Amino acid sequence: MMRRTLVAYALLVTLLLAPSVALAEEHFVAPHVPISENALTSAELVDLPDMFDGSVVIFRGEAIGEAMVRGNWAWLHLNDDAYMERNIEEGAPLAGLNSGMPIWVPASEAAKVSVFGDYRHGGDIVEVRGVFNAACPEHGGDMDIHAVHVEVIRRGREVSDPVSSNKLVWAVVVSLAAAGAFVANRNLYRIRESRRS
Amino acid sequence: MILRPRKDDHLIVGKYVGKIVVGIGLLMAIPLLTSLVFGEWDTALDFVIGMGACFTSGYGLQVLCRTEKDLRLAHGLVVASGSWIAATLLGAIPHWLSGHEGSYLNAMFDLMSGYTTTGLYLIQDLDHISYGLNMWRHLLTYAGGQGIVVIALTFLVKGTAGAYRMYVGEGKDERLLPNVIETARAIWLVSLTWLGIGTAALTVTGLALGQGPVRAFLQGLWVFMGAWSTGGFAPQSYNTMWFHSPIYEIICIVIFVAGSFNFALHWALWLGDRKELRRNIEIMSFTVTALITVSIATFGLSHLGVYPDAVNLFRKTFYQVISAHTTTGFSTIYSRAFVTQWGPVAMLATMLAMAIGGSACSTAGGIKGIRIGVLTKAYLQDVRSMISPDSAVVVERYHHIRDMVLEDRVVRTALMITLAYVTAYAVLTVLGVLLGYGFTQAAFEGVSAASNTGLSCGITAPDMPNLLKWAYIVAMWMGRLEFMSVLALAGHFYAIVRGK
Numbered sequence: 113m114m115r116r117t118l119v120a121y122a123l124l125v126t127l128l129l130a131p132s133v134a135l136a137e138e139h140f141v142a143p144h145v146p147i148s149e150n151a152l153t154s155a156e157l158v159d160l161p162d163m164f165d166g167s168v169v170i171f172r173g174e175a176i177g178e179a180m181v182r183g184n185w186a187w188l189h190l191n192d193d194a195y196m197e198r199n200i201e202e203g204a205p206l207a208g209l210n211s212g213m214p215i216w217v218p219a220s221e222a223a224k225v226s227v228f229g230d231y232r233h234g235g236d237i238v239e240v241r242g243v244f245n246a247a248c249p250e251h252g253g254d255m256d257i258h259a260v261h262v263e264v265i266r267r268g269r270e271v272s273d274p275v276s277s278n279k280l281v282w283a284v285v286v287s288l289a290a291a292g293a294f295v296a297n298r299n300l301y302r303i304r305e306s307r308r309s
Numbered sequence: 310m311i312l313r314p315r316k317d318d319h320l321i322v323g324k325y326v327g328k329i330v331v332g333i334g335l336l337m338a339i340p341l342l343t344s345l346v347f348g349e350w351d352t353a354l355d356f357v358i359g360m361g362a363c364f365t366s367g368y369g370l371q372v373l374c375r376t377e378k379d380l381r382l383a384h385g386l387v388v389a390s391g392s393w394i395a396a397t398l399l400g401a402i403p404h405w406l407s408g409h410e411g412s413y414l415n416a417m418f419d420l421m422s423g424y425t426t427t428g429l430y431l432i433q434d435l436d437h438i439s440y441g442l443n444m445w446r447h448l449l450t451y452a453g454g455q456g457i458v459v460i461a462l463t464f465l466v467k468g469t470a471g472a473y474r475m476y477v478g479e480g481k482d483e484r485l486l487p488n489v490i491e492t493a494r495a496i497w498l499v500s501l502t503w504l505g506i507g508t509a510a511l512t513v514t515g516l517a518l519g520q521g522p523v524r525a526f527l528q529g530l531w532v533f534m535g536a537w538s539t540g541g542f543a544p545q546s547y548n549t550m551w552f553h554s555p556i557y558e559i560i561c562i563v564i565f566v567a568g569s570f571n572f573a574l575h576w577a578l579w580l581g582d583r584k585e586l587r588r589n590i591e592i593m594s595f596t597v598t599a600l601i602t603v604s605i606a607t608f609g610l611s612h613l614g615v616y617p618d619a620v621n622l623f624r625k626t627f628y629q630v631i632s633a634h635t636t637t638g639f640s641t642i643y644s645r646a647f648v649t650q651w652g653p654v655a656m657l658a659t660m661l662a663m664a665i666g667g668s669a670c671s672t673a674g675g676i677k678g679i680r681i682g683v684l685t686k687a688y689l690q691d692v693r694s695m696i697s698p699d700s701a702v703v704v705e706r707y708h709h710i711r712d713m714v715l716e717d718r719v720v721r722t723a724l725m726i727t728l729a730y731v732t733a734y735a736v737l738t739v740l741g742v743l744l745g746y747g748f749t750q751a752a753f754e755g756v757s758a759a760s761n762t763g764l765s766c767g768i769t770a771p772d773m774p775n776l777l778k779w780a781y782i783v784a785m786w787m788g789r790l791e792f793m794s795v796l797a798l799a800g801h802f803y804a805i806v807r808g809k
Binding site: 186300 | 641
């Protein structure tokens, strides 16, 4: 029963979205970026929202945080910044702030993503193809991409959290110094109090 | 004649700065515990080192600076501003050790931004930082919102006459209760009550929006801290756009508007005086200026046709502009979208809202509603005087917790502080332009930094010029302490060099 319902929903979603995607493809106006070859970056989309508004775009990035499922649909957030392939915890060099794009996809597609980027994980690298909205009428004017298909290009991985031996030495040294300062302060306070009494 | 500070003066300042630094170290116990709970061992070491440095410096200062003398007003101001520098220098250690900051200057920038509840940040790859570090970022902005001196007054400083001087030095002058220590505790009582309710509301909403229980709770707690302190830090680089939810946005608005209200107003409401909400000059001033700035931004955006319908236009405009007006800095649009979508009219309205800011003696920054209200009343009084008979005495009144007569002394103080803010905005704008940024962007970012708002149009980034980073750090610090304490500290150093 559940399976039938899911299939029915997927069919319905496909039927509803197919015309809009097709329509958007017809109105694709990005002259410099053939959609079949190049994925657009979030920087390009944020800098030139009017140029790509309503166009079908290909977007690729690291899934981060979590998938927030809202009924049959879900929000994914894909970061396409310098930390997409390897983040700072894995030794990537510092290369600026994060950047990415929110993606609205069917929940069944979002379920394909199993690893989300955070301190302990490099997230799945995901590619989506969908309609870019500079100010989405369905989502309160948010800038987003509505996609119907999600492709996981590379699975995410766990990131280890090794303890630095240098830090360990420093932690011991500084803790001893702090304890010494605390004891000295307390003793001086007691001496002063005893002199008073 | 300028008197050079004596040895006792240095001892007093050192002793109290030491106590506040110990307070910062104690505060680090919370992110340390968070790291231990989540097994983030390397991050835990960052906080052990940070705490150790704070305790060594703090207790060391108290050992070296033993004195029984109490603070004078000048000492209080110097302690307040000096302790913010010490807290920034030492509090930046975990940030720096995390490996996510490009330099120690960047780490200090983030610390000062947090303490001053500004919300601009230079931390890189925010979306991959540990829970412990994220807890520290939000905790320091929550603590900074109440005031780090307030923390010390609550837990570490015994009731002395000098305690009030430190409290004043942190840009607060309201006594909710006759005793300043009791006042500090009352501020915490109000803030912690809101913390419980606000975090619960955001957590439940986060769960309903599809978040897992742990993330819903932690993000609810952190977003609350960012909102209540009008700080603007958020756990993800997407800020509050992450949630894509009008309910979440409404809860945030309620929290950051409440956070921008005067603690004296909160205390009056706490005691059951609801009329205060309607009569208070700051609320009236905020309502009028919020209406004006939202209207200007709406006009600008509707003219450009950025948003597809009136509901979305209002939702986006109201959230960003009220966030700016309360100097929170939460946003549901990209930083660059201020330039690429909003355009100069809406940016101007947002700038105006940031410049005015929230209420005095609150977690908010900017010129403050009470000063705008007082100056408006002063203008009206002058106009009424001009059209009245020569023999008439025109008296202007306003209501702030109690009815007050508008005196020249009050107007003068309001005007001085307003001018100081306007000067800071202008200096940062000129500096931004000199460093190659466009006028509107330089002004937007400069006003945001000096008013402790934290909205960015894209200038604040790790690769921005170091000179601008220093300028923003100083501006955030001066803006939060409302200039007087920082000027007192500068005077203290001048007196050391040139005094007799």
